[in-house]
Amino acid sequence: MKIQQVFTFVAYPQSNGQVEVTNRTLVQGLKAVLPAEIGLESARVVFYDEDNDARRATDLDLLEEKREAASIHVEAYKNRIAQSYSRRVIQRNFHVGDLVLRKVHEEQRGKLDPKWEGPFKVIERLSSGAYYLENA
The missing domain is CATH 1.20.5 (Single alpha-helices involved in coiled-coils or other helix-helix interfaces)
Structure with missing residues (x-):
């Protein structure tokens, strides 16, 4: 049983570049073609x-x-x-000293947790319509 194991390489250095030239030509031809158009010619391929x-x-x-x-x-x-x-x-305006509830974000609460937390006391109103809150 004279079995001999031989390893080969995909790139064969003595091939003088013929495979690379052929592949380059094929790639240039396929650059304007979608994969679906290879098997079935579309108008774009026919009128190229x-x-x-x-x-x-x-x-x-x-x-x-x-x-x-x-x-x-x-x-x-x-x-x-x-x-x-x-x-x-619905626009709502609060005044300094009012007690408000704050909505809890979905990712911060569990399935059975309440949707609102508080009460919080309004301590300052900003010009943008936001409020500074304090635990009441």
Whole structure:
């Protein structure tokens, strides 16, 4: 039983770079193709031409405008959400010396713990609408 164990390497140094050149060519061809488009040709693959680089450069030139338009869209969306939320908020004003309860955050309380803690005494009102509280 003359069994001989031989180890091989994936990279074979004497291959004069042919595999690397072939792989580079394949990768360049696949850069514009999504994995789903490899098996089933889409319109993007069928109508691909060498002028793609010029169109891509044009898209890159217009990228800043597209980002700005998206930013404006996001800001408008945030404003609509804030207005929707503000319609449901009931404004309450407290005076110095009033006793109030403070809501406990969900992550700080257990399933059967109360939702409110206190009472706390209002000792100062800030211009932003926040209050400094003191244990009563």
